[in-house]
Amino acid sequence: xxxxxxxxxxxxxxxxxxxxxxxxxxxxxxxxxxxxxxxxxxxxxxxxxxxxxxxxxxxxxxxxxxxxxxxxxxxxxxxxxxxxxxxxxxxxxxxxxxxxxxxxxxxxxxxxxxxxxxxxxxxxxxxxxxxxxxxxxxxxxxxxxxxxxxxxxxxxxxxxxxxxxxxxxxxxxxxxxxxxxxxxxxxxxxxxxxxxxxxxxxxxxxxxxxxxxxxxxxxxxxxxxxxxxxxxxxxxxxxxxxxx
Amino acid sequence: xxxxxxxxxxxxxxxxxxxxxxxxxxxxxxxxxxxxxxxxxxxxxxxxxxxxxxxxxxxxxxxxxxxxxxxxxxxxxxxxxxxxxxxxxxxxxxxxxxxxxxxxxxxxxxxxxxxxxxxxxxxxxxxxxxxxxxxxxxxxxxxxxxxxxxxxxxxxxxxxxxxxxxxxxxxxxxxxxxxxxxxxxxxxxxxxxxxxxxxxxxxxxxxxxxxxxxxxxxxxxxxxxxxxxxxxxxxxxxxxxxxxxxxxxxxxxx
Numbered sequence: 001x002x003x004x005x006x007x008x009x010x011x012x013x014x015x016x017x018x019x020x021x022x023x024x025x026x027x028x029x030x031x032x033x034x035x036x037x038x039x040x041x042x043x044x045x046x047x048x049x050x051x052x053x054x055x056x057x058x059x060x061x062x063x064x065x066x067x068x069x070x071x072x073x074x075x076x077x078x079x080x081x082x083x084x085x086x087x088x089x090x091x092x093x094x095x096x097x098x099x100x101x102x103x104x105x106x107x108x109x110x111x112x113x114x115x116x117x118x119x120x121x122x123x124x125x126x127x128x129x130x131x132x133x134x135x136x137x138x139x140x141x142x143x144x145x146x147x148x149x150x151x152x153x154x155x156x157x158x159x160x161x162x163x164x165x166x167x168x169x170x171x172x173x174x175x176x177x178x179x180x181x182x183x184x185x186x187x188x189x190x191x192x193x194x195x196x197x198x199x200x201x202x203x204x205x206x207x208x209x210x211x212x213x214x215x216x217x218x219x220x221x222x223x224x225x226x227x228x229x230x231x232x233x234x235x236x237x238x239x240x241x242x243x244x
Numbered sequence: 245x246x247x248x249x250x251x252x253x254x255x256x257x258x259x260x261x262x263x264x265x266x267x268x269x270x271x272x273x274x275x276x277x278x279x280x281x282x283x284x285x286x287x288x289x290x291x292x293x294x295x296x297x298x299x300x301x302x303x304x305x306x307x308x309x310x311x312x313x314x315x316x317x318x319x320x321x322x323x324x325x326x327x328x329x330x331x332x333x334x335x336x337x338x339x340x341x342x343x344x345x346x347x348x349x350x351x352x353x354x355x356x357x358x359x360x361x362x363x364x365x366x367x368x369x370x371x372x373x374x375x376x377x378x379x380x381x382x383x384x385x386x387x388x389x390x391x392x393x394x395x396x397x398x399x400x401x402x403x404x405x406x407x408x409x410x411x412x413x414x415x416x417x418x419x420x421x422x423x424x425x426x427x428x429x430x431x432x433x434x435x436x437x438x439x440x441x442x443x444x445x446x447x448x449x450x451x452x453x454x455x456x457x458x459x460x461x462x463x464x465x466x467x468x469x470x471x472x473x474x475x476x477x478x479x480x481x482x483x484x485x486x487x488x489x490x491x492x493x494x495x496x497x498x
Contacts, residue, residue, distance in 0.1 A: 050335045052331060052335055054498055080332060082328040083328065086327065086329045088329060090258045091254060103336050104337070
């Protein structure tokens, strides 16, 4: 079974179509990148897949569960790290993680075990008792991802996780994502081509809400006749724009 | 219920770790209690003005203090709504009921703690000034103000849901001023009478202050209508805030 399936997924607002007829599937354990310029529909797609927004048309499924009609099942299967660092600023790192355990109804023993696992995975023991508002951008992003992962989701959505981070913090976050690869399904949106190139199994390019291209890096390079993801992206985006 | 408890624990910590909570929720009402007691001390007995005497002041200041709990409820909700934190929580199995309880439980606890502190300070003032306040009366004042607690927290939830983080505090400041003025905390509304008394009568704050004062004086002649009017406002505003919060949450997820 695929981790994610979308069929003709569409989201229309009053004057704008944010996502138009998106049909794709993401395999279990895959790291799938959604690329596109601002307003391409990446975040809207993630919102629909994580039950934060209802599709206007079409269907989407997480591990076979419909995102509209089986919301409680889907919410138990997904974790999301939103674009902005969504952490409780006046709570410490451990308190933020404990909050998420409480929301998922974990027993104290399970909560302690998961908090230990997350602290170790993200190497956060040195900041465990620091309040979130005192953390650097890099630590906040790690905490945000740890909060999304603590519920042991089958699918993790990372919406521009390295936006605004310095190169060292970004590389450190890449290492964490690398460690997670193949253990769970990850959908990553990013503006950084080198990030998608380094981490992704497959890449989808979205232009104006539509799927312009989908494949592995080499498949996209072959399709565009360019080398490197940035050149490939520019070529595909340009051609799709002309065709539209 | 676990989800609501976990969320309310977070909200409680967020509020008590904000130094402004102590200044506004605790410090300011106590300062006003002290200042108005000094003002009362300066009023000659022959003026016959007893509004700032501790037996009248205790209930008024208690209601005045609770309006700041409304402000903090409003700020908590508006701040969460403006950031990405609620987005994360919307993607969890939390329901609208868990969110509402998560805001109401910690602020109710803070309100009760504030009431205990204010009424205890009033008792100390009564001992110093030699004007008797009995402990049973103060306990009944606390119980009489529970509908006001619910009403003001519901107001905070409503304003925080409807207005932005920038607009909500300004609106709450207006309500705080109106509540203390039209509640008859700072002047004798009954003595003024006329249209002003009619306006006071139409709003819940006057009845909340009246119920609190009568309870502290153990004077139950005409007490029940004041309590029931406050209770009715509490029920209506709570229902409105729950409906609006659920509606907004649904709209956020469209």
